[in-house]
Amino acid sequence: MHLVITSAEDATAHLLCERLGGQVLRVNWEAWEQYDIEIDAHGFRLSDRYGREVTNTTLGNILWRKPVPSVSRTQGERWYGFQEFRAGVTAILGEVRRQAPEKLLVDPERLARTDRFHQLRTASRHLTTPNWVYTSTPSRGNWCGRRWVVKSMAGQPIPYSGPPDRVMFTRAVDPGDLADGWPWLVQELIDAPYDLTVVYVNGVCFGFLLERAFLPGLDWREAIGTQLADSGWRPVTLSAGVEKALRDTMADLELRFGRLDLLAHDADCRDVVFLEVNANGQWAWLDIDGRHGVMEAVVRFITASNDPVA
Known part of the structure; x- marks a missing residue:
């Protein structure tokens, strides 16, 4: 049984898990109450309410699908439960990394x-x-002779700038117009x-x-x-x-x-x-109906045979 760690809103995981069928346990970690977890001196067990189960002796491979959604702190005890569940899943990843790193197809530490x-x-x-520089003092740069763009490093929305919260997309700029004191990723256009x-x-x-x-x-x-x-x-x-x-x-x-x-x-x-x-980005939109071979290649990648974790 293979393990996909993701979130409920991950459309790529929807398509992928449909193709994998009964070969995969999908864990939407913000919905942590829907799963049973057990870790002891002998190994681990993860299971869902449909009876699908992964243990250290039955684990195939793990695909970490960047499960960004969390649980709000305002939910109190549920937020605390999520933090505990996430720590347990992270511990499972750590043990797999030590015992069988080839099973971590996408490793968060890497x-x-x-x-x-x-x-x-x-x-x-x-x-x-392209030429590039990351700087908080654009006024000191030598920008002559080229055209430039500014890009986001973290790719995070700007809180309270919406709704929805705005994202800074790549923009053509004169770097001399950028404010000092802010970190900017400036790249040649x-x-x-x-x-x-x-x-x-x-x-x-x-x-x-x-x-x-x-x-x-x-x-x-x-x-x-x-x-x-x-x-x-x-x-x-x-x-x-x-x-x-x-x-x-x-x-x-x-x-x-x-x-x-x-x-x-x-x-x-x-x-x-x-x-x-x-x-660890989105890719399924490029081959939704499977005509170009991407989906099949990812399925083969996930289901490649490895020995169970001891």
């Missing part, structure tokens, strides 16, 4: 060490990357006609291309929910050179799974620029 700057430095060994996103599944690359001419701004995420963002991506065959560069980058980052964001100067994607890796 993700914490794969920050944006590490990604850019690593990718620059194999791919073209790359004028390219295509967005390229690549779903990387254990060494296999699935590329998808989007024409930027139809976007309302620089950041394609601003179009999410529109027909363009939802269905404008088309599969593309990557050159052997680009695929090797992507595999080498992911190997250096010690990641087996992720969605890479790049820009492409040509429709054949031979001239590309690396932007970032989302090591």
Whole structure:
């Protein structure tokens, strides 16, 4: 039995667990009351109300789906119960990491060490990357001769700026106009006609291309929910050179799974620029009906045989 740790609002997990059927126990950790957990000197057990159960002797693989939703502190005892349940699940992950790390397909500890700057430095060994700087004193920068954008590092909404709370998408800026005293990620603006996103599944690359001419701004995420963002991506065959560069980058980052964001100067994607890796992001919208092989590749990745945790 495989284990998917996620939250109730995760649409990608909905599609994935449908394909996995009875092979998976899905834990929506903010709904912690719906699960039984037991950890003792001999191992662990997690089960749901439908009778699905994972133990240290029956565990296949674990997919950590970035379960962001939590429980509000205003819920008092329920918030406390959630914190205790989360600590228990984290302890299970820790034991699997020590005993059988290959079973953690997406490891939260690894993700914490794969920050944006590490990604850019690593990718620059194999791919073209934009110039960038993270600074709280933009007034001191030497910005002449290039165009720039400002990006969010954390990608978090700004509280009380909505509703809904606003997100800072990628924006073209003159860095000299940015206020000192605030941390800014400033990156060279790359004028390219295509967005390229690549779903990387254990060494296999699935590329998808989007024409930027139809976007309302620089950041394609601003179009999410529109027909363009939802269905404008088309599969593309990557050159052997680009695929090797992507595999080498992911190997250096010690990641087996992720969605890479790049820009492409040509429709054949031979001239590309690396932007970032989302090591645990959404990807199912690119292959909802399974025609492009991504969903099947992820299912195979999750269900690959490993020995049980001792």
